Amino acid sequence: MKVTKKLVSNLLFILVIALFLYPPTKERIIRLISLAPSTIDKEDRKVLKDYTWSLEGLNSNSIKGKELEGKVVFLNFWATWCPPCRAELPSIQKLYNDYNTKVEFVFVTNEKWEVVNTYYKENGYELPTYNLGSRLPTILETSSIPQTFILSKQGEIMVSKNGAANWNSNKVRELLDELSSKK
Secondary structure, eight states, X not given: OOOOXXXXXXXXXXXXXXXXXXXXXXXXXXHHHOOOOOOOOGGGXXXXXXXXXXXXXXXXXXXEGGGGTTSOEEEEEOOTTOHHHHHHHHHHHHHHHHHTTTSEEEEEOSSOHHHHHHHHHHHTOOOOEEEEXXXXXXXXXXXXXXXXXXXXXXXXXXXXXXSOOOTTSHHHHHHHHHHHHOO
16 A cells, blocks of 8 residues: 555544544643633623522532622533533633632532532532522523623623633633622
């Protein structure tokens, strides 16, 4: 069999496609290209007014939406099987480590605790995780993951990001510092 340039380029192309499909590589690539999310322009921001919902705690106490009212909230919908979700978790864990006393972090999944716990242990994550206990307000509903919202103390949705992002960016840290320092 004669090795030609065309054969080599075809094999390289197949190898690159295979690497993109391999989950750990896919996650690394997503992580590399993820940018910090943008803040929603003031005139386009929506305000969460309905706090009559609940979350069932998997590794923390169950909470009612009312307990989050008046607080800065980082709300993330995710799953262990989702490559973009997994790709952004290292940056979220770093952010959580530094801001968990200033910001309420809420991670919502529809998976069982055994699955999440195994994943957390394998990766060294310690994030407060919940299942839905009731239906969320329409303003927070999502049909794809990861979906992340950052809410101000007044309930303004400052960030609504669908897809992976670099949450441990200076931009996000500055936003959380600003939001948590306001009355």
